[in-house]
Amino acid sequence: MSGTLTMRVGGKGRVVLPSELRARQGWIEGTTLTAVEQDDGSVLLLTREQLLARVRSSLVGKDAVSELMAERRAAAQREDEGRA
Template structure:
């Protein structure tokens, strides 16, 4: 199932997601959802799904090595100035 679902912002900013969407996504009552604002609009996903996406995007990436490389490059530029 994929597609477009509509829902209305109610009082106090609450929205009710259609039951078919909640069932398809496996979002039972109490599921924490994350709204990600982008230039194109808003993406809604569960916290667990977001964690998986981030893990997949960072797979094989050594963040410490990247940070050290960036710091060294910055220090080199500072030394030249």
């Protein structure tokens, strides 16, 4: 179930998360949350597990090693052309 809940930033920048939200999310005392600011200015609150899942899904189909090698080869090619 999703919903819209209102919170206020209090003294020292503290925000109290409504108990209803904490209960739905299973966030107990001591749960560590990460705030992720999006390009559009919105902010996501994610647990460590949610953050890891998000990062993993963004990397699906990516071949970081091949991309890095291609970048290095292109840089080396530009260097070689600059020396000639």
